[in-house]
Amino acid sequence: MTARALRSLPRALKPVFSNRCPQAFAVRKCHQAKQSTYTPPPAKYGGRHTVTLIPGDGIGPELSGYVQELFRFCCVPVDFEVVNVDSAEDDITNAIMAIRRNGVALKGNIETNHNLPSSYKSRNNLLRTTLDLYANVIHCQSLPGVRTRHSNVDILIIRENTEGEYSSLEHENVPGVVECLKIITRSKSLRIADYAFKTAREKGRSRVTAVHKANIMKLGDGLFLECCREVASGYPEITFDSMIVDNTTMQLVSRPQQFDVMVMPNLYGNVVSNVCAGLVGGPGLVPGANYGKDYAVFETGTRNTGKSIANCNKANPTAMLLASCLLLDHVKLHAYAQIIRGAILSTLSEAQLHTADLGGHSSTSDVVQSIMDAVQSAGPRTLSM
Amino acid sequence: MAAHSSLLSVFKIINPRWNGRIGNTVKVFGTTFTSHRNKTSLTPPPAKYGGRHTVTLIPGDGIGPELLSHVKEVFRFSCVPVDFEVVQVNSAMEGEDDIMNAITAIRRNGVALKGNIETKHTLPPSVKSRNNVLRTTLDLYANVMHCQSLPGVQTRHQNIDIMIIRENTEGEYSSLEHESVSGVVESLKIITRNNSLRIADYAFRLAREKGRRRVTAVHKANIMKLGDGLFLQCCKEVASGYPDITFDSMIVDNTTMQLVSKPQQFDVMVMPNLYGNVVSNVCAGLVGGPGLVPGANYGQDYAVFETATRNTGKSIAGKNIANPTAMLLASCMMLDHLKLYEHASSIRNAVSITMNETRLHTADLGGQGTTSEVVQSIMRVIQSKGQLTSEL
Numbered sequence: 001m002t003a004r005a006l007r008s009l010p011r012a013l014k015p016v017f018s019n020r021c022p023q024a025f026a027v028r029k030c031h032q033a034k035q036s037t038y039t040p041p042p043a044k045y046g047g048r049h050t051v052t053l054i055p056g057d058g059i060g061p062e063l064s065g066y067v068q069e070l071f072r073f074c075c076v077p078v079d080f081e082v083v084n085v086d087s088a089e090d091d092i093t094n095a096i097m098a099i100r101r102n103g104v105a106l107k108g109n110i111e112t113n114h115n116l117p118s119s120y121k122s123r124n125n126l127l128r129t130t131l132d133l134y135a136n137v138i139h140c141q142s143l144p145g146v147r148t149r150h151s152n153v154d155i156l157i158i159r160e161n162t163e164g165e166y167s168s169l170e171h172e173n174v175p176g177v178v179e180c181l182k183i184i185t186r187s188k189s190l191r192i193a194d195y196a197f198k199t200a201r202e203k204g205r206s207r208v209t210a211v212h213k214a215n216i217m218k219l220g221d222g223l224f225l226e227c228c229r230e231v232a233s234g235y236p237e238i239t240f241d242s243m244i245v246d247n248t249t250m251q252l253v254s255r256p257q258q259f260d261v262m263v264m265p266n267l268y269g270n271v272v273s274n275v276c277a278g279l280v281g282g283p284g285l286v287p288g289a290n291y292g293k294d295y296a297v298f299e300t301g302t303r304n305t306g307k308s309i310a311n312c313n314k315a316n317p318t319a320m321l322l323a324s325c326l327l328l329d330h331v332k333l334h335a336y337a338q339i340i341r342g343a344i345l346s347t348l349s350e351a352q353l354h355t356a357d358l359g360g361h362s363s364t365s366d367v368v369q370s371i372m373d374a375v376q377s378a379g380p381r382t383l384s385m
Numbered sequence: 386m387a388a389h390s391s392l393l394s395v396f397k398i399i400n401p402r403w404n405g406r407i408g409n410t411v412k413v414f415g416t417t418f419t420s421h422r423n424k425t426s427l428t429p430p431p432a433k434y435g436g437r438h439t440v441t442l443i444p445g446d447g448i449g450p451e452l453l454s455h456v457k458e459v460f461r462f463s464c465v466p467v468d469f470e471v472v473q474v475n476s477a478m479e480g481e482d483d484i485m486n487a488i489t490a491i492r493r494n495g496v497a498l499k500g501n502i503e504t505k506h507t508l509p510p511s512v513k514s515r516n517n518v519l520r521t522t523l524d525l526y527a528n529v530m531h532c533q534s535l536p537g538v539q540t541r542h543q544n545i546d547i548m549i550i551r552e553n554t555e556g557e558y559s560s561l562e563h564e565s566v567s568g569v570v571e572s573l574k575i576i577t578r579n580n581s582l583r584i585a586d587y588a589f590r591l592a593r594e595k596g597r598r599r600v601t602a603v604h605k606a607n608i609m610k611l612g613d614g615l616f617l618q619c620c621k622e623v624a625s626g627y628p629d630i631t632f633d634s635m636i637v638d639n640t641t642m643q644l645v646s647k648p649q650q651f652d653v654m655v656m657p658n659l660y661g662n663v664v665s666n667v668c669a670g671l672v673g674g675p676g677l678v679p680g681a682n683y684g685q686d687y688a689v690f691e692t693a694t695r696n697t698g699k700s701i702a703g704k705n706i707a708n709p710t711a712m713l714l715a716s717c718m719m720l721d722h723l724k725l726y727e728h729a730s731s732i733r734n735a736v737s738i739t740m741n742e743t744r745l746h747t748a749d750l751g752g753q754g755t756t757s758e759v760v761q762s763i764m765r766v767i768q769s770k771g772q773l774t775s776e777l
Contacts, residue, residue: 114607150541165574165609170610176615177578179575181571181574183569184569213662216557219562219570245662246662249666253645253670254674271638271663274642278643278644282642
C-alpha cells in the first residue's frame with residue numbers, strides 16, 4: 001500500500017529531519033491511515049495555538065466575534081483560523097480539513113435549509129461524522145445568579161454523536177412509505193459507554209444512568225444497554241442504572257437533582273440535553289463539546305442558529321464564551337479558562353447583567369463589556385480596553 | 386370475502402320481510418363481517434344491551450389491577466350502567482394467545498379500559514410489547530392526552546392546557562429491527578403518507594371540535610428529511626383545509642426546551658410516535674406527574690382508555706399508595722365516549738373536589754393519603770351531590 005510505505009518514510013527520515021519539520025510530515029499522513037494509534041500533535045507553534053473558527057449562521061458570527069474580542073483582550077495565546085461555511089459542498093470539506101490541521105475548533109451552528117433537496121445532508125452532522133466526534137458532552141449546572149424553577153441541578157450528559165437516528169439513511173421504496181434507519185453498533189456503543197465511565201471517574205462522579213427505550217426497540221437499544229452494562233462491570237466504584245427515556249424526561253421536569261451522569265444514543269441525547277438546558281436557564285447558558293479520538297469541536301450545547309435574534313445585539317454570549325473556556329481547558333490553558341469563567345459568573349451573579357432570554361434587558365455588548373471589566377479587575381495582563 | 390358480501394346482500398333483500406324479527410340478527414351479522422372488510426363504512430354498533438354497556442377491562446400488571454378494581458367500585462357505587470368483561474393478560478408468557486383474546490374481546494365490545502402490561506426484558510426480543518401489539522392490531526391510530534393544570538395541585542408552572550395527539554401505530558414503534566451484520570443493529574422507523582394524513586386530520590378535527598386555535602407539529606425534519614419531512618408535509622396539506630386554525634411547526638429539541646420554560650405557549654400538538662412519548666411525559670411531569678393524567682387511544686372502530694404515561698408502577702403495586710386519579714379520569718373519558726355524560730361529569734367533579742383537599746394527596750403529589758382514602762372521599766362527594774348511589 002502506497003499510503004503505508006509513505007508513512008514509514010518519515011519515520012525512516014526522522015533522524016535526518018528531526019530538527020527541521022517532523023511535525024509537518026506526521027500531520028499530513030495521519031488522516032490517511034485508517035486505524036492509526038498516532039495522535040497528531042497540537043497545532044502549537046511558538047507557544048501560540050491555532051484553532052479553527054467556523055462562524056456559522058444566525059447569531060454564530062456575532063458571538064464568535066465576541067469570543068475573538070475577549071481572547072484578544074485577555075491576551076490568550078490562541079489564533080483563530082476562520083473558515084466560512086456556505087451552502088456549497090466544498091466549504092464543509094475545507095472546514096473539515098482545517099479542523100484536521102488544527103485539531104481543535106470552535107463553531108457556530110450551520111443552518112440546514114428545509115427547502116433544499118433531501119440529498120443535502122445537514123452540514124453539522126456531516127462534520128461530526130467525518131471527524132468521528134463520537135462523544136457530545138453537555139454539562140448542565142445551575143448557575144448562581146440565574147433564577148430557575150429548579151435549583152442544584154448538576155447533570156453531565158454524554159450523548160453518542162455519530163450514529164443512531166442521525167445516520168441520515170432514509171429511503172422511499174414504496175411511494176408514501178418512508179423508512180428511516182436507526183443504526184446502533186456494538187463498537188460505537190462500547191466506545192461511548194467507555195467514554196462516559198472514564199469521564200465519570202475523572203470528574204469524581206458516582207452514578208451513571210443509561211437512557212434507552214429497550215422495551216420497544218429491543219434489539220437496538222437492547223444492544224446499547226448491554227454494552228453499557230459490560231463497561232459498567234469494569235468500573236465497580238461507579239453505580240450504573242438505566243431508565244426508559246419517557247420516564248427520564250418526566251423525572252427531569254419534576255426532580256432533576258436525582259441525575260448525575262447520563263449516557264444515551266443520539267436522539268434521546270438531543271431531547272434530554274434540551275430539557276436539561278431549559279431547566280438550568282435556557283439555550284444561552286449551556287456550552288457543549290464534541291470529542292473524537294483526535295479532534296475536539298466546541299459549540300453551544302443546544303446548537304441553535306438563533307436566526308430570529310441575529311444581529312439584534314440581544315443574544316446571550318454566555319454559552320459561546322463558556323464553550324471557549326472548555327476549548328482553553330482542552331488546549332491546557334487552564335489559567336485563562338479559569339479567569340474568563342470567573343468573570344462570566346461574576347457578571348451573571350454580581351453585576352446581574354441578564355440578556356432578554358434570562359428576562360433581563362442588557363444587550364450582548366454590555367454583557368461582554370462587563371466580562372472584560374471583570375477580567376481586568378481580576379488582575380492578569382490585558383490589553384487596553 | 387366474496388361469500389361474506391353475498392350473504393350480506395341476501396340479508397339486505399330478506400330484511401324488509403323479517404324486519405321485526407331478525408332486525409337484531411342483521412346487526413350481529415354486520416358486526417361479524419365488518420372486521421373482515423378493510424374499508425368499511427359500517428361502524429359496529431355499541432355493545433349496549435338493555436341500556437347497559439359492556440366494556441372490556443384489562444387489568445395489566447403493577448398498579449393496574451388495584452386501580453381498575455377501584456374504578457369498578459366507583460362505577461358500582463354510582464350506579465353507572467356499565468358492565469366489565471375482565472380479560473387477563475399474562476406478561477410472562479411467550480405465547481400471543483392472551484393478547485389475542487383481549488383483542489377479540491375489544492372487537493366484540495368496541496371499548497376497553499386497560500392497565501399497562503409489562504414488557505419483560507428477560508423474554509427474547511421476538512416477543513413484542515403486548516401494549517404495542519394491541520394498539521397496532523386494533524389500529525388505534527390516535528393517542529390523545531390532555532394535560533391540564535389541576536386546581537389544588539401545586540406545580541412549578543400554572544395555566545397549562547395542552548392537547549397532545551400522537552401517532553400511535555407506526556414511526557419508531559414499528560418493532561422492525563434486524564442484525565444483518567453481527568454487532569450492527571438496524572431499527573426501522575416507518576413514516577407513511579396515509580397514517581400521517583390520518584393523524585393530522587384527526588388533530589385538526591379535534592382542534593376544531595374543542596374550539597382550539599393553534600396546532601403545532603413536532604418533528605426533526607432537519608435531520609430525518611424524508612421521514613419527518615413527509616410527516617410535516619402531510620400536516621401542512623391538512624392544515625390548508627382548516628383556515629380557521631393556525632398551524633406551525635417546531636423541532637422536537639426546541640419543543641422540549643420551550644416546554645420546560647414556557648409551556649403556556651402550546652395549544653394542540655401533533656407528532657409521530659416517539660416524540661409523542663417524550664413530549665407527553667414531559668407535559669405529564671409539568672402538570673403534576675403520572676398519577677394525574679388520563680390518556681385515550683382512538684381508532685376508527687375502537688377506543689381504549691388508560692393512564693397517559695402508561696406506567697406499570699411495579700414498585701408501588703399492592704401498597705395502597707398509587708394515585709387513582711389518572712385511571713378514574715380515564716374512566717370518565719370512557720363514559721364520555723359511551724355518551725354517559727352525566728355520570729362522567731359527576732365523577733370528574735368529585736375527583737376535582739377531592740384534589741383540592743391537600744391532606745388527601747397521595748405520595749406522588751407529596752402527601753400521605755392512601756388510594757382507598759382518596760376513593761372513599763370521591764364516593765362520598767358523589768353521594769353528597771344527591772344522585773342515585775348504592776350503599777357506601
